[in-house]
Amino acid sequence: MVSAAWKEIRKNPEQPIYLLTGTESYLLQETLAKIISESPGIEQHDVLNFDLEETSVDRVIEEADTLPFLQDRKVIVAKNASFLKAKERGKEKIEHPIDQLEAWLQDPSPTATVIFTAPYEKLDSRKKITKVMTSNAVVIEANKLTGSDLTVWVQQQGAAFGVTIDREIADYLVETTGENMMQLSSEIEKLAAFLEGAGTVTKEIIDRLVPRSPETEIFRLTDTYIAGNRAQTLAVYHDLLRSGEEPIAMTSLIAGQVRLMLHVGTLKKKGYHQQQIASTLNVHPYRVKLVMNNRNSPSEQRLLRVLNELASIDLKLKSTSGSRERVLELFFMEKL
Structure with a gap:
């Protein structure tokens, strides 16, 4: 599960390159937030954001190699690294200097953490850039949780909000709400607020507060x-x-x-x-x-x-x- 990757982020907060991939938007957002929050001296407003569907990756490299001002380190988020997936005809808006990126990935800046996001179901493993990226970055897959993994996550989220959710009740909440993790997290937070951050979630409370999907x-x-x-x-x-x-x-x-x-x-x-x-x-x-x-x-x-x-x-x-x-x-x- 992605929770293991979150523990590694806490242990090693100054990794130079991350690659976040997968289609579960909730896990992508949470992982991104954890990397930023664990970066020493960095606040959300300090983060530099680039959209690689609108901006060439050489701007990201240039920014990463520029020394930070009044800080020891900078955090850069480079979203939508579509050059890592199979090329779609007519879809590419930007021509990226891939050779330059491959060289930089093997010798990244020591004063920057660059987070590439690729919110896609599958990357093109045949591409050289994909191989170089996955070899040099900390890769975290944010894939949709299903089955017992999702049940365990619901219980963990409940514990994070201070309430207990038994396994059977966690299953019932998933059945009631659906498997969208963003929606589940929102409902768990609402249930915890109702219980004032302590106690046990019951089926009756779910029926009272949670709309059916x-x-x-x-x-x-x-x-x-x-x-x-x-x-x-x-x-x-x-x-x-x-x-x-x-x-x-x-x-x-x-x-x-x-x-x-x-x-x-x-x-x-x-x-x-x-x-x-x-x-x-x-x-x-x-x-x-x-x-x-x-x-x-x-x-x-x-x-x-x-x-x-x-x-x-x-x-x-x-x-x-x-x-x-x-x-x-x-x-x-x-x-x-």
Whole structure:
């Protein structure tokens, strides 16, 4: 987990080069903030920022090699190092002097910490610049946490705010809020404020304070539809419409939930337990638990029939010029 990298930042605060990569924006921001806060004598307003989609990297090198004024060290953030990923035709705005950067990376300034950010899912490991960068920088991957890693992080965040979140409650909070770490952190802070920085978070407190994510409501919508409860299904559906959810997006999410039910059922028959299924499908264990514990779990044939009907609904929604809301509503009203 990235928490191990945070400990290293604290131990060695004067690293000359960092490379932050990955798509989890919350972890990228937190890691960036920790590097800055651990840099001796540096405040947030002292940090120099460059966007490499707008500015050539030689400006970063020039600034790094210039001695700091009235300070022992300077911190420079060079965002969007897109030259580290595969080139996209027509996307490059700036021609960077890559040879100059490669040479500098092997002999960086002793009085600057330069933080390159590459908020991309994958870097191009075939490029020489990527190899030189990863060889000479402290590389920290800010990838999305899933499964038990996310649960542990929720518990750690709770502890950081002074409250206790048991494992089962942490799972429930993830299921209620979704897996967006920025949103989760905000909700944990709110729960801690409610408890005045001490005590234990309960399911009742979460239900009282935390709004359900659209994904959670889609799970409930799918569950009530599969169970044949048309009145409740329509009630949840209209709530989602009022909150701004689009029928096409809802259809996709419902199909995803039905596919999850199918996959869980198949792996369960093969003898997989809950954690193995979650790991294999790359979903949070609590979602798998809810599917496995569903007493109204339908047959595989029934789920396949629903999936086939959803494919037809998706086509109708994308081709109709009429009311998309009505198309999906009629689907929910039909007998399964």
